Amino acid sequence: MSAPLLEISGLSARLRRPPHSPLLRSVSLTVAAGEVHGLVGESGAGKSTIGKAILDILPDAIELCGGTIRFAGEDLTTMPAARLRKLLGTEIALIPQDPMTALNPSRQVGSQLTDGLRLRRGLKGAALKQKAIELLRDVQIADPERVLALYPHEISGGMRQRILIAAAFSLDPKLIIADEPTTALDVTVQKEVLRMIRNMQKIHGTGVVFVTHDLGVVAQVCDRLTVLYGGMVVEQGETAAILASPSHGYTRALIDATPRHDRAGTGMQPIPAGIVADLKAQLSRYGFGPSGHV
Amino acid sequence: MRVPFLAVLPWRSLLLAMVTLFGVAVVSFVLLRVVPGDPIAMMISPGASPEDIMRLRASYGLDRSIPVQFVIWLGHAVTGDFGTSISMRQDVMHLIAGRLPATTELTLLALVIALxxxxxxxxLSTLSRRKLVGAAIENGNGILLAVPDFVWALTFVVLFGVAWQILPISGRIDPRISTDFATNFVLFEGLLRLRPAVVGDVLAHMIMPAFALALPLAAVIMRVLKGALEAEGQQDYALLAKIRGRSKLRITLQETLRNALVPTLALTGVQFTFMFGGTVIVERIFSYPGIGNLAIDAVINRDLPLIxxxxxxxxxxxxLINLAVEASFAMLNPRLRHG
Structure with a gap:
C-alpha cells in the first residue's frame, strides 16, 4: 500500500506557558488521496488545533510537543520553513470558518481570489482574469466579471464562502483543510456550500480534512471520521458504520445530541454527564492530571 | 449598512462645526470677562486719573454689560472684523493671519515626522523576529510616551544649541536672508520657488521645535498601530495570506497595514489637535513667531480681542482637522466609500 496523503501520528500539543495544559493527546489519523475525513467534537476537543497544526498557523500560545504530520511522506513539523511555505497554498489549502473575516475588507474580491495564481503560477493580465472567471463559474457565481471588482462588504456571506472555496481550489491542491466552513452561514446556504465542496473535491480528487461539530454535516460529506474529546481520539472509522453503530458511548451521545428531521418528536438529548466523567477519568490515567483542559 | 455616508457627512459636520464655534465664542467671551485681569490696567500710565481710566474703558466698550459687549463683538465678527488688539494696536485678524502660516508649517512638519x-x-517591531529589537522599540516607546514636548524642547536647546552649537535656537529664519515672498508660508514657498538657502535655513530653525512636538505623537501612533497590526495579523484573511505563501513583510505592508491604519488615524487626528496646544509652549521656548507664541503675549497683556x-x-x-480625519477614513476604508 502506498503512503497515505496525510498521516498524523502521535500528535500532541499544549499551551506554551505553564501549566502547559494539554490540547492534543497523541492524536493519530490518516487521510487517503481523494478522501473526505471528518474531525468531530465539541468546542475545545482539539479539532481546529489539528487543522491549524497542519497549516502551521497555530496561535503563538500553543506549541506542538510530539508526533509527526506526514504529508505525502514528508514530515511538515520538521520541514525547512522555505519548503513548508512552498507546500502551503499550492499543495495544501484552507477553507476558513468565517467568510466575514477571511477576506481583507480593503481589497477587491478578484485580487484576493487570484493571489495564488498570481504569486505561485505567475499568471497575469487577460489570462489571469479568464482563469478567475472560470473559478467563479465553477462555484456557480453568476455574473463573475462584476463580482471580481466588488469589495467583500458588497457581497453576501454565502457568496464570500464560495469565493473562498474557489480560491482554495484555484491551485488544484492535494489536500484542503475545511475548518467549519458552513458554521457561520445561513442554514439555507449551508447545504449548497456543502454540496459544492463535495463536488469540487470529487472533480479535483482532493483529500479534505473536514473540521466540524455537526454530525449532520459529517453524514453528508465525510467518507471517514475521527471523533475527538479533550484532545483525544475517541473513535475512528467509516462514517456510515460509526453513525449506524457507534462503539463508544460518547459518539452515541453526540449522535443523540444532533437534531434530525427523520426523528421528529424525539428531540435532542443532552450528553449524559456519566460519559464525560468517564472520559475525564480516562484522561487522568494518561497522566495529565488535574491541570488537564477538561 | 449601506448608509449614504459621505452624502450626508459634510453638511451635517459643517452645521455642527458652526454650532460648536458659536459655543466656543460664547463660553470664551464670558470667561474672559469674568476672570480677574483688566486690560486697561495694563495700558495706563502710573499717573492716570480715574477719569482717564473711565474714558479709556469706554473707548474700548468695556464699560458695557457682557451681553451687550458680546452682541457688538458678534456683529463685527460675522463680517470678519474681530477688532483691534489692545496691546499691539493692530487688526486682530491681520495679526493672526501673519502668524498662522508659521504655526501651520511647523505642525505639519511635526505631523509628518510623527507619522x-x-x-x-x-x-519594524511587528516584523522583527529578534527579541532585542522588539524590546528596544518597546522601551524607547515607553520613554517617548512619558516625556512631554516642552522637556524635549529644552533638552534639544541644551544639546544642539548650547553644548553642541549646530542649530539656531530661536526665530524662524535668519534676518540676513532676504525673502521677497508673496506669502508668509516661507517653507512652502521656498520649496516651490526652489530656493535652497531659504528652505535650509527655515528647516534648521524648525527641526528642534518640530521634533519636540512630534516625538510624543509618534509614540502614541506607534503604540496604537502596533496593537492594531497585531490584531489584524490574527484575522483570518491574514492567516489565509500566510497560507498562500505571502511573506510577513508583504502581509504587513499589503494586507494588514491599511486596515490597521484606520483606528490609528482616528487617534492621530485627535492627538494632532493636542499638538496645537503644545505649540503654545514650544513656540515660546524657541521664540518661534507662530500663533502659539502670540497667544502667550496676548494672555500676558490681557489683550481680550486678540485672545x-x-x-x-x-x-x-x-x-477642520476632525473633518479631514473623517474624509480620510473614506479613502482607507472602502466600506465608507460607496454611497
Whole structure:
C-alpha cells in the first residue's frame, strides 16, 4: 500500500506557558488521496488545533510537543520553513470558518481570489482574469466579471464562502483543510456550500480534512471520521458504520445530541454527564492530571 | 449598512462645526470677562486719573454689560472684523493671519515626522523576529510616551544649541536672508520657488521645535498601530495570506497595514489637535513667531480681542482637522466609500 496523503501520528500539543495544559493527546489519523475525513467534537476537543497544526498557523500560545504530520511522506513539523511555505497554498489549502473575516475588507474580491495564481503560477493580465472567471463559474457565481471588482462588504456571506472555496481550489491542491466552513452561514446556504465542496473535491480528487461539530454535516460529506474529546481520539472509522453503530458511548451521545428531521418528536438529548466523567477519568490515567483542559 | 455616508457627512459636520464655534465664542467671551485681569490696567500710565481710566474703558466698550459687549463683538465678527488688539494696536485678524502660516508649517512638519517615526517603528517591531529589537522599540516607546514636548524642547536647546552649537535656537529664519515672498508660508514657498538657502535655513530653525512636538505623537501612533497590526495579523484573511505563501513583510505592508491604519488615524487626528496646544509652549521656548507664541503675549497683556480671536482660530483648526480625519477614513476604508 502506498503512503497515505496525510498521516498524523502521535500528535500532541499544549499551551506554551505553564501549566502547559494539554490540547492534543497523541492524536493519530490518516487521510487517503481523494478522501473526505471528518474531525468531530465539541468546542475545545482539539479539532481546529489539528487543522491549524497542519497549516502551521497555530496561535503563538500553543506549541506542538510530539508526533509527526506526514504529508505525502514528508514530515511538515520538521520541514525547512522555505519548503513548508512552498507546500502551503499550492499543495495544501484552507477553507476558513468565517467568510466575514477571511477576506481583507480593503481589497477587491478578484485580487484576493487570484493571489495564488498570481504569486505561485505567475499568471497575469487577460489570462489571469479568464482563469478567475472560470473559478467563479465553477462555484456557480453568476455574473463573475462584476463580482471580481466588488469589495467583500458588497457581497453576501454565502457568496464570500464560495469565493473562498474557489480560491482554495484555484491551485488544484492535494489536500484542503475545511475548518467549519458552513458554521457561520445561513442554514439555507449551508447545504449548497456543502454540496459544492463535495463536488469540487470529487472533480479535483482532493483529500479534505473536514473540521466540524455537526454530525449532520459529517453524514453528508465525510467518507471517514475521527471523533475527538479533550484532545483525544475517541473513535475512528467509516462514517456510515460509526453513525449506524457507534462503539463508544460518547459518539452515541453526540449522535443523540444532533437534531434530525427523520426523528421528529424525539428531540435532542443532552450528553449524559456519566460519559464525560468517564472520559475525564480516562484522561487522568494518561497522566495529565488535574491541570488537564477538561 | 449601506448608509449614504459621505452624502450626508459634510453638511451635517459643517452645521455642527458652526454650532460648536458659536459655543466656543460664547463660553470664551464670558470667561474672559469674568476672570480677574483688566486690560486697561495694563495700558495706563502710573499717573492716570480715574477719569482717564473711565474714558479709556469706554473707548474700548468695556464699560458695557457682557451681553451687550458680546452682541457688538458678534456683529463685527460675522463680517470678519474681530477688532483691534489692545496691546499691539493692530487688526486682530491681520495679526493672526501673519502668524498662522508659521504655526501651520511647523505642525505639519511635526505631523509628518510623527507619522514616519510612528508607522516606521510600529511596522519594524511587528516584523522583527529578534527579541532585542522588539524590546528596544518597546522601551524607547515607553520613554517617548512619558516625556512631554516642552522637556524635549529644552533638552534639544541644551544639546544642539548650547553644548553642541549646530542649530539656531530661536526665530524662524535668519534676518540676513532676504525673502521677497508673496506669502508668509516661507517653507512652502521656498520649496516651490526652489530656493535652497531659504528652505535650509527655515528647516534648521524648525527641526528642534518640530521634533519636540512630534516625538510624543509618534509614540502614541506607534503604540496604537502596533496593537492594531497585531490584531489584524490574527484575522483570518491574514492567516489565509500566510497560507498562500505571502511573506510577513508583504502581509504587513499589503494586507494588514491599511486596515490597521484606520483606528490609528482616528487617534492621530485627535492627538494632532493636542499638538496645537503644545505649540503654545514650544513656540515660546524657541521664540518661534507662530500663533502659539502670540497667544502667550496676548494672555500676558490681557489683550481680550486678540485672545478671543485666537481661541476661535484654535477652535476652527480643531474642527477642520476632525473633518479631514473623517474624509480620510473614506479613502482607507472602502466600506465608507460607496454611497
Amino acid at each position: 514616519v517615526l510612528g508607522i516606521g517603528t510600529a511596522v 478671543q480671536g485666537l481661541i476661535l482660530v484654535f477652535g476652527l483648526i480643531f474642527i
